[in-house]
Amino acid sequence: MTDPIVSIESLEDKSLLIVDDDKPFQQRLARAMEKRGFSTETADGLQDAVFKISHNAPAFAIVDMRLEDGNGLDVIQQIRARRPDARAIILTGYGNIATAVTAVKMGAIDYLAKPADPDDIIAALARKPEDKAEPPENPMSADRVRWEHIQRVYELCDRNVSETARRLNMHRRTLQRILAKRAPR
Incomplete structure (x- = not known):
């Protein structure tokens, strides 16, 4: 049986874009991901993210669903257009099934509720595409x-x-x- 997690250390490109308009959360997450080996860049909203993606599309992205100037799904779409192999996840405090399905259809590899633990984020980013996520310990009521x-x-x-x-x-x-x-x- 193969290991369902891709080792981050073995990857050449560890560029990561964090898009979130909650500045304190964004900065805490950026520091946590840098400690885990990523080269992070941050964007405060849709326009900032699109600008950064157009200059250097990242290998990984963590994107908030609701941004002050737009929708996180638009960021995912921009990343996938510039770099189809990029691995992006959506974070949100307003989770619902419809947006989770839409996010995955648009190219996100996972959808996590805020506040997400950095280790859970890394596990989602590093999971091999063919492997499924573990079933939840506490499924929805x-x-x-x-x-x-x-x-x-x-x-x-x-x-x-x-x-x-x-x-x-x-x-x-x-x-x-x-x-x-x-x-x-």
């Missing part, structure tokens, strides 16, 4: 799966509460109460 489904439909309806309620066959006020609550665990 039924309430969480329901909430994720509602969030997915809400996003697909361009965050229109009335249209989402109609498609889910749910009263609009009930949907508003669900959307106002935090995600169940």
